[in-house]
Amino acid sequence: MAVSITEKNLLGTNTVGLSKEKSAQKRAKTSILSTGKIWRSPISWKITLAVFATILTVQVGIFGFTIQGHEQGILDRMKQEARIGIMQAIPAEENTAFMQSPIDKTEWSQLSNSTKIVGLTVYNSHDLLMLENYGDSPIVQIHQAQDITKTYWSADGSFYEFTLRPFELNARPYIIVARVASTNVLDEKIEYAKQRMIIFFLMASFVTSVLMLALSRWLLEPILFLRQSLLSAANDAENPHLIEPPFKTKDEITQSINIAHSLILENAKNIKKIKSAAQDQIYNLAYFDQLTFLPNRTLFLQKLTEFTAGEAQSDEDHVRRAAIIILDLDHFKDINDSMGHNVGDALLKAVGKRLRAALPETAVVARLSEDEYAVMMPLSSSINNSVDVAERILRVIRMEPFKVFNENFQIRASIGVSTYPDHGHDPNQVLKNADIALNRAKEEGRDTLKEYTADFDRAVQQRFQMLRDLRDAMEQDQLELYFQPQFDLTNGEIIGAEALLRWFKQDNSKEGGSFISPAVFIPIAEQSGLIVPIGEWVMRKACEQAMKWKTETGRDIRVAINVSGAQFQQSDLVAFTKQVLEETSVPPHLVELEVTESAFMDDIDHTVLTLKALHALGVELAIDDFGTGYSSLSYLRQFPIDRLKIDQSFIRNALNDVNDASITRTIITLGRSLGLKVIAEGVETKEHEAFLVDEGCDEVQGFRYSKPIPYDDFVAYVNKYSGKLADFS
Ligand code: C2E
Ligand code: MG
Numbered sequence: 001m002a003v004s005i006t007e008k009n010l011l012g013t014n015t016v017g018l019s020k021e022k023s024a025q026k027r028a029k030t031s032i033l034s035t036g037k038i039w040r041s042p043i044s045w046k047i048t049l050a051v052f053a054t055i056l057t058v059q060v061g062i063f064g065f066t067i068q069g070h071e072q073g074i075l076d077r078m079k080q081e082a083r084i085g086i087m088q089a090i091p092a093e094e095n096t097a098f099m100q101s102p103i104d105k106t107e108w109s110q111l112s113n114s115t116k117i118v119g120l121t122v123y124n125s126h127d128l129l130m131l132e133n134y135g136d137s138p139i140v141q142i143h144q145a146q147d148i149t150k151t152y153w154s155a156d157g158s159f160y161e162f163t164l165r166p167f168e169l170n171a172r173p174y175i176i177v178a179r180v181a182s183t184n185v186l187d188e189k190i191e192y193a194k195q196r197m198i199i200f201f202l203m204a205s206f207v208t209s210v211l212m213l214a215l216s217r218w219l220l221e222p223i224l225f226l227r228q229s230l231l232s233a234a235n236d237a238e239n240p241h242l243i244e245p246p247f248k249t250k251d252e253i254t255q256s257i258n259i260a261h262s263l264i265l266e267n268a269k270n271i272k273k274i275k276s277a278a279q280d281q282i283y284n285l286a287y288f289d290q291l292t293f294l295p296n297r298t299l300f301l302q303k304l305t306e307f308t309a310g311e312a313q314s315d316e317d318h319v320r321r322a323a324i325i326i327l328d329l330d331h332f333k334d335i336n337d338s339m340g341h342n343v344g345d346a347l348l349k350a351v352g353k354r355l356r357a358a359l360p361e362t363a364v365v366a367r368l369s370e371d372e373y374a375v376m377m378p379l380s381s382s383i384n385n386s387v388d389v390a391e392r393i394l395r396v397i398r399m400e401p402f403k404v405f406n407e408n409f410q411i412r413a414s415i416g417v418s419t420y421p422d423h424g425h426d427p428n429q430v431l432k433n434a435d436i437a438l439n440r441a442k443e444e445g446r447d448t449l450k451e452y453t454a455d456f457d458r459a460v461q462q463r464f465q466m467l468r469d470l471r472d473a474m475e476q477d478q479l480e481l482y483f484q485p486q487f488d489l490t491n492g493e494i495i496g497a498e499a500l501l502r503w504f505k506q507d508n509s510k511e512g513g514s515f516i517s518p519a520v521f522i523p524i525a526e527q528s529g530l531i532v533p534i535g536e537w538v539m540r541k542a543c544e545q546a547m548k549w550k551t552e553t554g555r556d557i558r559v560a561i562n563v564s565g566a567q568f569q570q571s572d573l574v575a576f577t578k579q580v581l582e583e584t585s586v587p588p589h590l591v592e593l594e595v596t597e598s599a600f601m602d603d604i605d606h607t608v609l610t611l612k613a614l615h616a617l618g619v620e621l622a623i624d625d626f627g628t629g630y631s632s633l634s635y636l637r638q639f640p641i642d643r644l645k646i647d648q649s650f651i652r653n654a655l656n657d658v659n660d661a662s663i664t665r666t667i668i669t670l671g672r673s674l675g676l677k678v679i680a681e682g683v684e685t686k687e688h689e690a691f692l693v694d695e696g697c698d699e700v701q702g703f704r705y706s707k708p709i710p711y712d713d714f715v716a717y718v719n720k721y722s723g724k725l726a727d728f729s
């Protein structure tokens with residue numbers, strides 16, 4: 001495999017400066033390849049010891065064989081020395097017959113003194129006759145011819161015996177067995193071994209060193225280099241600090257290093273790729289709305305902040321202004337709930353797309369929350385007014401219906417507008433002001449745009465003040481219930497009364513205060529959650545009053561209690577209603593709960609369950625303000641309701657607006673076909689009543705009969721009532 005690794009590759013995408021890199025490389029190279037480092041490595045030690053031990057073992061083995069020969073050499077030398085001594089002691093020419101030893105006592109004593117000989121036996125060589133014995137008698141004795149080659153070495157090594165034959169004695173006719181003291185042999189052997197050992201050690205060291213030098217060059221250095229590369233890859237796999245291999249030779253190890261390097265670099269590249277893909281994904285999730293792929297709130301605010309920060313630094317006269325627009329789709333929830341989330345999602349995408357396409361590149365179009373979009377567009381000399389931008393957006397939305405799954409949806413939107421820096425320098429503040437303006441637009445009946453003005457802030461402050469006052473009023477028991485009677489249109493009987501909350505807010509005026517409309521304070525209570533305790537108070541109070549009027553009037557008059565959507569979703573309405581029914585002992589069929597359609601639509605499954613549970617308690621259920629929300633027949637069929645309450649706006653206009661008249665008619669027909677009672681509210685005139693009678697409406701409620709009145713008035717009213725609707729003028 002041909003591996004080519006360039007220096008650039010090896011160093012990876014290191015951001016360190018070139019000179020820094022080079023010196024680092026140099027440092028690393030010397031540190032990896034320095035002999036010190038090699039010798040310190042455990043593998044070096046193991047190989048060194050193994051080589052050293054092997055050489056030493058082989059040498060010692062060989063020494064084992066040579067030591068025998070050396071010993072023999074010493075013995076032979078001793079024999080030679082003894083022979084020379086003996087030769088000198090034996091006269092060259094002998095007159096005496098060889099029946100007599102040629103060594104006399106004096107010579108023996110000289111001989112034993114000057115040599116290591118400690119004993120001698122002299123034989124004549126003709127008949128092996130022992131002629132004389134001197135000193136210690138040798139153990140070796142000559143009795144027959146083959147004995148003449150015998151030697152003997154005592155077990156403790158103290159003496160050595162050998163035989164000298166005639167040819168070793170200048171052809172004299174004797175055989176001499178000599179015993180020499182040999183204690184020195186062992187010492188000499190030890191001395192010899194010591195010398196050998198030193199030589200062996202030096203040789204082993206030398207050979208080991210030479211071998212290790214070769215090994216370290218060809219094996220250890222590359223292995224340690226590879227180890228260093230792997231270590232640096234393990235430490236930082238993404239940016240491994242690789243050094244170009246300094247090895248010239250091409251062998252299996254250097255090839256392995258090159259392969260390892262390319263794998264490490266490939267791995268680093270992959271990690272970077274995966275990381276950057278993951279980072280892209282995280283960025284995408286963090287900053288983009290996953291449905292429309294428009295920027296989300298975070299990115300929108302970031303862009304806005306960037307813009308304002310850039311402008312803040314510029315010359316005051318040249319500060320660019322920007323339109324900040326928040327757009328909220330009207331009644332989107334209804335579409336989503338009734339048509340399904342697929343349709344809702346497709347619509348949201350389509351709206352996003354249309355907005356994006358309608359605005360220039362310089363504009364940031366974002367989706368802030370479910371059906372809320374935001375636009376930030378720097379103003380220019382051609383478009384220098386935020387409201388113009390907002391109007392353009394409104395036109396674009398209204399322009400033509402959105403076609404989704406082959407259905408046309410005519411979408412309307414409410415828009416809040418603010419301008420940087422006119423309505424704030426802080427990005428959060430300008431966005432918040434656009435939001436305040438949006439709320440205003442929604443309050444003013446939607447499908448409209450509102451530009452932020454400073455009064456809005458005041459309005460917000462007032463709402464906060466009102467919320468505080470309402471909480472106090474609630475705690476100080478300043479809330480009261482009024483009742484508005486409801487009549488059966490066919491027989492004129494009072495069949496019920498709607499409990500309506502009244503708050504007489506005390507002030508310093510000469511009237512001592514004024515009534516605040518529930519249409520004003522109920523939405524504030526709903527937004528803050530205060531509606532839950534208020535609603536509970538209303539229900540308890542209304543049931544108590546209904547029980548009371550049952551005894552005081554002797555008639556079964558149902559009480560209709562308004563239940564807010566917030567209450568419907570938040571509190572445990574069923575359990576609470578059950579508790580109140582038990583506590584007040586009011587017959588459940590004399591209690592009706594009015595809920596608006598919008599409260600139903602948030603969570604259909606929950607709605608159906610709650611309604612069924614309430615119905616199971618025996619209370620009646622009515623849909624309030626029917627016709628204003630997004631009514632869906634399929635849902636209506638699922639709900640266990642008893643009554644539809646036509647919104648008063650239709651009744652008010654029924655006589656002069658054909659649309660409202662036909663809506664009223666339709667609701668009545670619908671109610672009948674579903675087997676529900678239909679009650680009309682806001683009946684103010686005789687004509688209203690006549691119209692409703694004609695259309696077959698079941699029940700009525702309105703100023704024509706009575707405004708909402710305090711409890712005592714209501715009881716008096718009931719007791720005084722003639723029973724005939726015709727009596728109302
Ligand atoms: P709603 O439930 O639709 O109540 C009917 C409203 O129409 C009442 O206004 C009532 O005074 C008014 N009304 C009745 N007959 C006529 C008429 O012939 N002509 C005209 N122009 N108006 C008529 P009110 O009392 O100001 O209440 C407004 C809304 O406040 C109620 O509308 C209801 O949604 C809410 N509300 C009132 N009391 C409570 C309550 O205790 N709890 C809850 N959650 N909401 C309440
Ligand atoms: Mg009502």
Ligand code: MG
Nearest residue numbers: 624625647681
């Ligand atoms: Mg109503």
